[in-house]
Structure formats: structure tokens, C-alpha cells
Amino acid sequence: MRKPGKLITIILIVSGLYSCSVQKMAINSVADALSGSTSGVFATDDLPEFVADAVPFGLKMNEALLEQTPEHKGLLLSLASGYAQYSYAFVQLPADTLTPWTSKRSKELKSYAKKLYLRSRDYAFRAMEVDSPNFTERLFEEADVTLAQMTVEDVPTLYWLGLSWMGAISITMTDLGLLAELKYAEKILLRCLELDESYGDGALHEFFITYDGSRSEVMGGGPDKARAHYVRALELTKVSKASPHVALATTVAIQSQDLEAYRKLLQQAISVDVEAYPQYKLENTLAQRKARWYLNNAGDYFLIDEGEDDDD
Numbered sequence: 001m002r003k004p005g006k007l008i009t010i011i012l013i014v015s016g017l018y019s020c021s022v023q024k025m026a027i028n029s030v031a032d033a034l035s036g037s038t039s040g041v042f043a044t045d046d047l048p049e050f051v052a053d054a055v056p057f058g059l060k061m062n063e064a065l066l067e068q069t070p071e072h073k074g075l076l077l078s079l080a081s082g083y084a085q086y087s088y089a090f091v092q093l094p095a096d097t098l099t100p101w102t103s104k105r106s107k108e109l110k111s112y113a114k115k116l117y118l119r120s121r122d123y124a125f126r127a128m129e130v131d132s133p134n135f136t137e138r139l140f141e142e143a144d145v146t147l148a149q150m151t152v153e154d155v156p157t158l159y160w161l162g163l164s165w166m167g168a169i170s171i172t173m174t175d176l177g178l179l180a181e182l183k184y185a186e187k188i189l190l191r192c193l194e195l196d197e198s199y200g201d202g203a204l205h206e207f208f209i210t211y212d213g214s215r216s217e218v219m220g221g222g223p224d225k226a227r228a229h230y231v232r233a234l235e236l237t238k239v240s241k242a243s244p245h246v247a248l249a250t251t252v253a254i255q256s257q258d259l260e261a262y263r264k265l266l267q268q269a270i271s272v273d274v275e276a277y278p279q280y281k282l283e284n285t286l287a288q289r290k291a292r293w294y295l296n297n298a299g300d301y302f303l304i305d306e307g308e309d310d311d312d
Contacts, residue, residue, distance in 0.1 A: 046274060046281045048289075052090040059083060076127035077157055080120045084164040087116035089286055092171060097293045099300070110171050117168035124161035128154070143184055147191040155196045162188035163207065186211075202236030205229040206244055213251025223252045240277040242269035242287035250294060259302045266291040 042051050059082050066075045095109035128135040132154075138146040150158060165185035169178050189211075193204045208229040215221025226248060233244040249265035252258075269291040274284045298304060 044278045044281050046285045055086050073127050073130045076123050080124035080160040083116050083120035087113045114168050114172050117164045120164035127157045143187050152195045155192050155199050158188050159192050202233040205233035209247040226252050242272040242284045245269035246287050246291050254301045266295045
């Protein structure tokens with residue numbers, strides 16, 4: 001027979017292991033719930049300032065949980081998407097609508113946005129590593145081969161990886177080291193488009209409106225490609241989003257100096273009924289703010305006669 005002391009020790013060890021297991025299960029359950037529970041609440045809110053104040057707390061809470069369960073893919077993906085969206089909506093967008101763009105405040109906001117985008121990218125890389133060990137290393141060594149192995153299930157993580165990477169690159173084009181990585185971000189988003197063009201209700205096509213609309217045909221983009229993505233984005237969203245109109249107006253219309261198209265597209269964005277599409281309420285509210293700003297500041301992008309009214 002075992003001595004009572006040894007038996008007690010065994011019981012304590014088993015109890016401790018059971019307690020740790022229960023604790024881990026509890027943490028995972030909370031992580032599962034939180035990693036996907038808030039995005040819909042924020043998306044249906046039409047008070048951007050209120051959301052801007054609330055998001056950082058949620059992100060830090062998810063990071064605290066992640067310390068306890070570092071390979072929880074749901075949390076990693078939630079953090080990747082959360083940081084990228086917060087950076088664009090509440091840091092980059094205010095920076096882009098400051099005049100002049102060279103102001104100290106604008107530079108500070110863009111530097112802040114870059115840091116948030118890179119944090120998003122790093123969480124997305126970690127999320128990819130959960131199911132695809134050494135993904136990061138393999139991507140840099142042989143991007144085409146590595147991405148060819150990805151499936152439609154990988155699209156959400158790849159999307160936020162590519163988008164946050166692009167965000168960090170585009171907001172500070174003077175970072176030559178980061179700029180040299182552009183090809184990887186582009187390949188990732190093109191692969192997403194191949195695997196599931198409808199992801200995010202046309203979000204990929206919305207990105208390529210801006211991306212191709214900002215590049216010449218020699219660089220692989222051009223107005224024709226941008227317009228094709230614009231048409232497809234409207235088809236996928238059933239014209240429920242304002243952002244595709246803004247994207248085409250602020251790229252192709254400006255580059256071609258088509259003031260009429262510029263104004264028409266921005267007015268189309270403003271005319272989208274925010275209440276009719278509650279799932280896009282926050283997104284449309286922000287896009288319409290951007291559209292109004294560009295309408296009111298058309299003179300910064302076009303030669304307009306002094307007597308011509310460029311307000312909306």
C-alpha cells in the first residue's frame with residue numbers, strides 16, 4: 001500500500017492539473033466569446049467618436065487574454081483586424097483630412113498609424129503561424145509557392161495581414177525597408193482575391209480600387225482596372241456601401257482631373273442611406289464624412305474658377 005503522504009501528494013498534483021485544465025478551458029471560452037463578439041456591435045454604431053473611445057480598451061483586454069492563451073487564433077485574428085481598422089478609421093483618416101498635410105500633427109498621427117498597422121500585421125503573422133508553422137519565413141523565401149498552398153479558410157487572416165502591411169507601407173512611403181516588402185503584401189491580397197473575391201462583401205475589390213487607381217498601367221494598375229474593381233464591388237455590396245464611390249473619386253477622378261466624375265461619385269457616397277444598411281452603419285458614416293471633406297476641399301485637387309461653388 002502507498003504511504004498516506006504519497007497518496008496525498010498524488011491527489012494534490014492531480015487536483016492541481018485539473019484546476020489548471022479548468023482554468024485554461026475557462027480562459028479559452030472567454031477568448032472564444034470576446035474574439036468575435038464586439039465587431040458587430042461597433043459596425044452598427046453611427047457615433048464614431050464613441051467607438052474610438054471604446055476600441056482601445058477592448059484591444060488591450062484581448063491582449064491580456066492572449067498572454068494566457070498565446071496561440072488562440074480567434075484572439076490573434078481579432079487583434080489583427082481591430083488594430084488595422086482602428087488605425088485607418090481613427091488615426092489615418094483624421095491625418096489625411098488635416099490641412100496642411102505637412103503639419104506637425106498630421107505627421108504625428110501618421111507615425112502613430114504606422115505603428116498600429118505594424119502591430120496588426122504582427123498579430124496576423126502569428127495567427128497564420130498557428131496552422132501554418134514557419135509561414136513567415138517561408139513567405140519571404142518563396143512567396144508564390146507558400147501562398148499557393150493557402151486555402152479559402154486562410155483568407156480572413158491573409159486579408160488582414162496584407163491590408164495592414166499595405167497600410168504601414170502607404171502611410172510612410174519614405175521607409176525604404178518597408179517599401180521593399182510591398183511585393184509580399186500585394187501577392188497576399190491578390191491570392192485572397194483568387195481564393196474568395198467576395199470576402200468582406202467586396203472588401204478586396206474596394207482595396208484594389210484604391211491600389212490600382214493610384215498606380216499607372218506601367219506599374220500594373222491603371223484607371224481601367226480600378227473601374228472594373230469598382231463595378232464588381234458595387235455588385236457584391238448591392239450598392240450598400242459608400243466607400244467604393246469615395247475610393248474611385250479620390251484616385252481615378254483626381255488623377256484624370258475629372259471634376260464632374262469626382263463630384264458625382266462623392267455625392268453618390270453621401271446619398272447612401274446609412275439607416276438602410278445597419279451592418280455598415282459605422283463604415284458608411286466614416287466614408288460619408290470623408291466624402292464631404294473631399295467635396296469641400298475640391299480646390300486642393302482641381303483648378304476651380306474662383307466664382308465656382310465647390311461645396312456640397
